[in-house]
Amino acid sequence: MTSLKRSLGPDPYASNVSSKVYVRSTRSGKVQKIVRELYLRQDIPCSSQLCRSCLATAPRDASGILVPFVLSAQPAGTKTYPQGHYIVPDTNALLNALDAFEQTSAFYDVIILQTVLEELRNRSLPLYNRLVGLTKSEEKRFYVFFNDFRLETYVVRENGESINDRNDRAVRKAVEWYARHLTQAVKAAGGKVKKVPAVVMISDDKENLIKAKKDGIDACSLQEYVNGLENADQLLDMVSAAKEWRETQHAKVAENLYQEYFSVSKMMTGVKNGTLHQGIFNVSPYNYLEGSIHVPAFDKSLLILGRESINRAVQGDVVVVEVLPKDQWKEPSTKIIEEETMNKDENADAEEGEAVITEKERRALQEEVKKVHSKSTEGRPQPTARVVGVVKRNWRQYVGHIDESSVSQTAKQSRKQQTVFLIPMDKRIPKIRVRTRQAGEIMGKRVLVTIDSWDRDSRYPAGHFVRSLGEMETKGAETEALLLEYDVQYRPFPKAVLDCLPKEGHEWIVPPSMDDPGWRGRRDLRGLQICSIDPVGCQDIDDALHARPLPNGNYEVGVHIADVSHFVKPNNAMDTEASIRGTTVYLVDKRIDMLPMLLGTDLCSLKPYVERYAFSALWEITPNADIVKSEFTKSVIKSREAFSYEQAQIRVDDPSQKDELTNAMRTLMMLSKKFKQKRMDAGALSLSSPEVRVEMESETSDPIDVKTKKHLDTMSLVEEFMLLANTSVAAKIYEAFPQTAMLRRHGAPPKTNFEELANQLKVKRGIDLRVSSSKELADSLDRCIDPKEPFFNTLVRIMATRCMMSAEYFCSGTQAYPEFRHYGLASEIYTHFTSPIRRYADLVAHRQLAAAIDYEPLDASVRSKGKLEAVCKNINVRHRNAQQAGRASIEYYVGQALKGRVVEEEGYAMKVFSNGFVVFVPRFGIESLIRLRDLAEPEPESAFDAENYILTTSGSRDVKVELFDKVVVRISDVKEESTGKRKVKFELVKVVGSK
C-alpha cells in the first residue's frame, strides 16, 4: 500500500494542509466552533475522457478498482459552443431549475463542484438528494469535482469577503482551471486546440457573470444557455419563472396587495410571549377563502377568513398568526365558496389594477358578515386570526390542468411565451400562475407544476411547469396524477434496493438442514395445521393462524406473521426505501409495494404448501377466551391452505366438513366472538366508513360495477386475532423498551369535535349524544336509531367517524402512559405487528420484539428515540396519504363505472349549507354537493334556517331540504370543470323527507 507520506518526504503536508472553521449553533442554543483539517491534493481527476494525465494518478478504491471517467470525449455542442461543452452550474442555477437538469433531452456532461454541492445541501436537502441521484446515473454523465480539495482550485476566503462571494470565486476558479487543464490535455494528446470542449459556467447571479466575463471564462445565465438549445421552449418553462417575475415587477414599482410578513425574530418573540400563535394552516374543503389553524392556546381552531387574512399562506404551511379583536370573531361559513365560480374569467396576464379581493369575493364575504351580526347572541362565534408570517413553506409539486380560458386564442398555436393559470386538483391550493411557451400543447393534459414564489404584489403564486403526465382522463395519467398528489413513491425499486434481496431469488427455500444459521433460535412449527384467511386474490399474505385443543381443555392458538425482519436488515438500502415508502398503497387496479415483489408476494408471503420463516405469537386460551399465557418465538411454518374469506365462511358453515383445519377455524370463530364481546363491553367503538368494491372486467380491467362490501364472520375472526397479537406484542415491547417501543395510539377526541353532530342529532331527532367516554359514545351511537330508516344509524356512524382523531404511531418515550390509549379499540396499549410486508411500523415492531425475546440485538436505529420519532412522523403521513390515495382511486373508478350511465339512487343529506347541501349515496359510497344553481336555471331564491338545518328554496323551484333527509338523486358523470376530474354529478330528483 502506498502512502503519500513516504513519497513526499518528512512533512509533506506543511503547505498542503489547511483548516476550515465552521460555526454551528446547537439545538440548545450553544454555539460551537468546529475546526476541520483540509488536505489539499493534486490527484483529483478532471474525469474527462480526453485526459490522460489524470488517469495516471486517478484514485483506486480498496479493492484496486479504478473509477471510470465520466465526462464524454465528444460532448454535445450548442450554437454558441459548436466544439462541444461541459456545464458547470452554480448553486442558484440548480436551485432554480433542477427539473431541467433532470431532463433527458439536454444537460449532459455536467460538472458539479463540491462548493456547489455543499451549498445546495444547506439550502435544500431534497434537491441535494435528487442531485446525488443524478450523479449516480451513468447516462447523464454528472461528475462531482472536489474543487476544495484540489490544490490548484482551493480558494481561501479573504478578509471581508462574504461566504457567498468566496464560493462564487471558487466556482470561477474551478471553471478556469478546467478550461486550462483540458486545453493542456488535448494538446498533450496531439489534438487541435479548436476541438477543446468549452467549460461553461451557468449562473443566475449577474455579478458573478460579469466577473466571469472579466476573467475570460465562458459563462451565461440559465436563460441564455437554454435559449441556445434545440428544444428551448420546453426547457425554458422549467427554468424558474420566479426571478423574471420579480425583475419585471420591481421595475414597475408594483403595488403591494398583501401585508408584509413580520421578521423572524419578531414572530419568535411573539410566539414565545403568547401574543402570536404558530400552527399548520388548513383550508376548508368547501370554501377556499376560509382557513383554520389549530394552536395550543385555543380549544377551538382559529378561523382565517378571506384572502387578506390568509396572506399568501398555502395549505400545509407552518404559519404564525395574530388573533383578531373579539368583535371580528365569526362563525364558520355555512356557504360553499369555490374559486372557480368566483374568479372565472380572470386574465392571468393582467397585472395592473389587480386587487386582492375581487368584487364578487367581496360581496360573498359581506353577506357572511351580515349574517353573523344579525344573529342572536346564541350563535357560536369562533376566534378569527390573520397570518403574519410563514415559518416553513410546505410547497410540493402539484398536479393540475391548465385553465383553458386563461390561454389566449392566438397563442394556442404560436410558441409565444404567455402566462396561464394552472388549476390544481387539490381544491385547497390556489391557482398557480405559470409562464409557458407550450400552452397549446399542454392544454387538456394532466401536468405537474411547482410553486416558486408568492410575492406581496401578486395575487396568485408564481410557479413553473415541470412535465406533462399525459392526456387527461387516460388511466395512465390519472393514476400517476393520483400517486403524485398523495406523494406515493411509485418508481421502480432502484438497483441498490434489489441488491439487498437474497441471491437465490425465487429459488430461496427454508434451509433443509436445521444446523443452518437460519434456523438458529427458531421453533419448528411445521407440524401444525396452519392456514391463512384473506381477501380474494391476496398475494402478500402477512398472517396465518392455527388452533388446537390442549389436554387440559384449553386451546393453543397461534398467530404467525411473515418474518420480514429476517430479510430486511436495518439501515440497508432496502430498509431505507421501505422506511420512506412507509406502507404499501392499494389502488383499485394497482398496488404500490413497500417491499420488492420477491419478498412481498413470495419469500415473506406465508403461501400455502411451502415452508416459510415466521414470527409466531402463541397463547393458551380458556374456552371463555381468557388468556392463560402467551409467548413469542421465531419459527418455521408450513401453511396448509390459503382461504379467501368466502371460502373459509362456507367451510365453517358446512356441517359435513369435519377435518382438522375446519374444526380449528370453528374454534377460532368461537373464541373470536367472545373476544369481540369483551372488547365491546369495554367500550370499543364500531365505527363506519363507506366501503365499496369496484368490480373489474378481468381482461380490460375496466370497471363494470360497484358493490358495497359484504361483511363476513370470518373477517371478524381474523381481525380479532390480529388485534390480540398486536396488543400482546405492544405490551411486550413496551416492557422491554419503555422509552423506545413503537406503538400506536388513538387519542380521545376533544368534546368540541362532537358539538356540531350532537347539536344536529338533538335538533333533528331529539337524541342525546354522550361523548365523555368511548363506552358512552358507543352506547349512545347504538341508540341513534330511526325505526323507519335503517340506514340512519350507519349514517350517524359515518359522521361520527369524521369527528374522531386519527390514530397515530408514536415512540413510547414521547408520551405518558395514559396517553397510549387506543380510544377506538378501548385498549390501553396497542401497536401494529401483523402486517410487516405492507407496513413499516410492523417491521420496526418485529425488530423490537426479536430483541425483547433475545433473538438478536437491537439495532441502534430502532433504539434511538430521535430516530424513531422521525420514523413515526414519516409513516403517519404516509399512512394517511395511502388511505386518501386509495379512496381517491375508488372515487375515480366509481366515476368510470358510471360513465355514460344515468342512475337514480337514494341518498341522505349529511350537510346543509345556505346555498347547497351534501348528499351521501350508500350504494356507491360517494357523496357530492348539490348547489342551489344545480337545482334550477335561473338559480332559485333561498332561505336558510341555520338553527334547524333547513334550506328552503322558492321561485324557479320549490324544495325544502332538512339535514338527514332521504332524497332521490340522479347520478351521472361529468367532467368537473374546476379540477378536470371526472366526477359523479348529483341532480336532485325529489326530497323523500324523513318524518
Added chain:
Amino acid sequence: MPLDTASYSLALLRLDGRRWNELRRLTAQISTQAAADGSSYLEMGNTKVICTVSGPTEPKGTGGSRSGGDNAEVRVEISIAGFSGVDRKKRSRNDKRVSEMAMTIANTFTNTLFINLYPHSTITLSLHVLSQDGSLLAALLNASTLALVDAGIPMRDYICSCTAGSTSSYSSNDEAADPLLDLNSTEEQELPFLTVATLGATDDVSALVMETRVQIGRLEGMLAVGVDGCKQVREILDGVVRARGKKILKDSGS
C-alpha cells in the same frame, strides 16, 4: 454544514480530502519538558496530546505494603482539557471511557516494557489531551511510546497505534465498503471503527479496541489497513526519535 461521510462514494474522497489509506499529518516532539523524566508532544491531525513520564520510582517510605512485587507497576493518568472537544464538556477522571483508555494503555505497556528490571517501583504516565479530533486512544499510545523512549525505559519495540474504520454503517449490506485509515472525529461519530496497536513494524497486535458494531466480513479489511497504518506510524515515530538522538550527539560533541 458540510457534507457527511456518505459522500465518500462520490469521488473516493473523505471529508477532509484524504484517500482511504492515508494518515493525517502526524508530528511529534520529545523532551518537551526538561523537568520530567521523559516527555513528548504529539499531533495526529487536530488531536493533540502531551505525555510526561515519571519513574521508575521506588515507593516512598519504608515499611508498609510494597507495591508491585517483582515487577514495576505501570500507572496511567489521563486528563482531558475542557476546551479540547467541541462542546466544552468537563470529563471527570472517573469517566468510564477515560478510565478504560487508561487501563488499555497501562496493560499494553506492562506487556511491552521490561518491567522486571525495576522491581517494587512505579512508572507513571501522565497524559493530557489538549485537543480532540478522533483517534484519541491511538494518539495517547503513540505519545506514551515517545515519552517512555525519552525516559530511557527499555522496551521490546515501539507501540504504534492508529484507527481504522469502514465507509459504511453497521447494517448496510454494502460489501464493497472501503476500509478507512486514521479517522477524525466526524468519521468516528458516523462510522464503525477500531483502534489497533502493534509492536513495532511487526504484525503482532498488542492492543485492539472496538466499541462500535461492524459486520464481521469487513473486519479483516479494517484490521489490515490498521496494521499497515501502524507501520507507517512507526516510521514517523522512529524518525522523531532518531532526529532527537542526532541532536543530542551533535550537542554533546561540540
